[in-house]
Amino acid sequence: MEGTQARGRGLRLIISGAILVLVTWGIYYTVDDAWNELANKPIPWQLEFSWLAASAVLYLLGTLPMVFFWHRALSAVGCNPRFIETMRAYCIGSLGKYVPGKALVVVLRARLLHSDRAGATVTTVSIFLETLTMMAVGAFLALLMFVFWLDDHLKDYPFLLPLALGLLILAGLPTWPAIFKKIVLRLGTARLDAVIEERLAGIRFSLMGYGWILMTLGWICFAGSLWSVVCGIGLEREVTGVAFPYCLAAVTMAIVAGFLSLIPGGAGVREYMITVILGHFYFAEILELPFAAATALVAAVLLRLIWLSVEFGLALVLYPFGQPQRRLQAEQ
Secondary structure: OHHHHHHHHHHHHHHHHHHHHHHHHHHHHHHHHHHHHHOOOOOOOOOOHHHHHHHHHHHHHHHHHHHHHHHHHHHHOOOOOOHHHHHHHHHHHHHHHHOOOOHHHHHHHHHHHOEOOEOHHHHHHHHHHHHHHHHHHHHHHHHHHHHHOOHHHOOOOOOHHHHHHHHHHHHHHHHOHHHHHHHHHHOOHHHOOOOHHHHHOOOOHHHHHHHHHHHHHHHHHHHHHHHHHHHHOOOOOOOOHHHHHHHHHHHHHHHHHHHHOOOHHHOOHHHHHHHHHHHHHHHHOOOOOOOHHHHHHHHHHHHHHHHHHHHHHHHHHHHHHHHHHHHHHHHO
8 A cells, every 4th residue: 555655656746747847848948939039129019008907807807707607516515605705715715826736725715615604525526616617618718729710820839739638638527517426425525524415416517507608708708818918018010809719729728737737826837828829829920020929928927917916906805805704703
C-alpha cells in the first residue's frame, strides 16, 4: 500500500514538473516574442479607458450566470441559501484560485456558505459540479470556434484542436449525471452525509441543460470583455465583430487550460493561449499588425488586471453581507 502511494506521489510530481516546464517555456516564448517585436521601437498603443470600463462591466455580467447555475445546483441537492449568500461565497472564493493547487476555492466557498441550510459535504459537491460544467462548456465553445471559424489558422498550431477536445472530455465527462453521482459516492461521501445519495437525485439532465445555457451566456460575456480590451488598446486598424470568434476561442482556451494546469490563476497559460489565438491568428493574419504578439500580450495582461480588480471589488462589496448572519448565530 505504501509503495503504491509513493509511486502515485512520484507520478504526480513528474506530471506537475512536466506542466511547470511547459508553462515556463510558454511564458519565455511569449515574452521573448513580444520583446523582440518592441525592441528599439515606440510603443504603438494608446489606451481608451471607456472600453476598459466596458470590459470590467462585461466580466461582472459574465460572472452572474455562473452564480445562478451554482445557486440552482445547490437547490437541486437540497441546500437553501439566499442568492446573495451564494454570490458572496462564489466571488470571495474565486480569489482562492490564485493560491497553489486551487483547493482554497473549494474551501472558501464551502466555508462561507456553510449553515444549517447548506451542509459542507453537499455544498462541496455542488462546487465541483459548477466548476466542471463551466470548464466543459468553455472547452466545447473553443472546439466549435476551431472547427467552424478558425480552422484555417490551425496549420501552424495543430495541437490546439486535440487539446480542446481533450479538455472537453476531462471536464465534461465527469459532469454526466450518472457518472458524477458514481464518482461522488465512490469518494466515500456517504460517511459524511448519510442522505447524500438522495440529495444527488436532484442532479438531472434538465439541471445540466440549464447550466450549459447559463454558462454559454457567461462565456460570451467573458469573450466580450476581451473584445472590449482589444478595442481599448487603441489599434491603428479597426476592430470589428470579426474579432469575436477569436476572442471567444482565446478566452475559453486560456481559462480552461489554465484551470486544468493547476497553476495559480493559470499564470502563463492564459497569456500564452491568448498570444497564440488572438495574436498570431487575428492580429498577425487578419489585421496584419506589425506588433501582433506584443499587442496580444498587452491585451492578456490588461484583461487579467481588469478581472482581478473586479474580483477584489466584488469581494470587498459582498463580504459585509455575511457579518450580520454570523453575529446572529454567535448570539444564539
